[in-house]
Amino acid sequence: QQPVQSPQAVILREGEDAVINCSSSKALYSVHWYRQKHGEAPVFLMILLKGGEQKGHEKISASFNEKKQQSSLYLTASQLSYSGTYFCGTETPDKYNFNKFYFGSGTKLNVKP
Amino acid sequence: EAGVAQSPRYKIIEKRQSVAFWCNPISGHATLYWYQQILGQGPKLLIQFQNNGVVDDSQLPKDRFSAERLKGVDSTLKIQPAKLEDSAVYLCASSLVAGGEAFFGQGTRLTVV
Numbered sequence: 001q002q003p004v005q006s007p008q009a010v011i012l013r014e015g016e017d018a019v020i021n022c023s024s025s026k027a028l029y030s031v032h033w034y035r036q037k038h039g040e041a042p043v044f045l046m047i048l049l050k051g052g053e054q055k056g057h058e059k060i061s062a063s064f065n066e067k068k069q070q071s072s073l074y075l076t077a078s079q080l081s082y083s084g085t086y087f088c089g090t091e092t093p094d095k096y097n098f099n100k101f102y103f104g105s106g107t108k109l110n111v112k113p
Numbered sequence: 114e115a116g117v118a119q120s121p122r123y124k125i126i127e128k129r130q131s132v133a134f135w136c137n138p139i140s141g142h143a144t145l146y147w148y149q150q151i152l153g154q155g156p157k158l159l160i161q162f163q164n165n166g167v168v169d170d171s172q173l174p175k176d177r178f179s180a181e182r183l184k185g186v187d188s189t190l191k192i193q194p195a196k197l198e199d200s201a202v203y204l205c206a207s208s209l210v211a212g213g214e215a216f217f218g219q220g221t222r223l224t225v226v
């Protein structure tokens with residue numbers, strides 16, 4: 001039930017854009033995005049609920065395609081501070097309709113000057 | 114606002130020994146999570162509490178791991194006996210509501226030798 005993230009790693013120059021994808025084999029109730037810097041705790045970026053919404057957070061935005069069971073995180077005009085590992089987390093209802101939460105394996109983003 | 118507090122920050126034990134971790138969530142947060150994060154992987158949910166009741170412990174190795182949340186506030190996670198593969202960072206997180214934005218503590222880095 002763990003979502004699959006791609007790519008596993010990205011290297012960017014400052015100012016370049018990146019897209020990180022998250023897909024699930026199960027129906028999704030919501031998708032969460034977190035960023036974790038080396039040696040630190042994950043920090044919340046945003047939650048997307050089913051309904052195909054798109055959200056924005058500064059120059060970081062995300063979309064959620066419920067039918068495709070996918071979410072994408074868009075980083076625009078990347079800054080050095082964007083470096084870190086990005087995790088998507090998905091809520092999937094189980095057979096009792098209880099939402100279970102799983103993190104993906106992460107996408108390591110390295111922004112260079 | 115005080116964040117999620119965890120202790121200790123680091124712990125080194127020998128295999129077959131016991132260890133306990135403590136977590137104090139953000140005041141008023143009903144939901145508390147314990148995650149295990151092995152180096153290079155995404156956090157894996159071990160147990161989720163709603164107030165002082167367990168709502169999901171499906172990925173908790175119950176033969177050696179136990180957790181409790183007394184009075185719906187602080188929580189402890191225990192491993193007894195520890196194995197080499199338990200070496201990881203143990204993260205505690207809390208949220209106002211289940212499935213909401215989660216705030217993570219700094220984690221406890223456990224090394225089992």
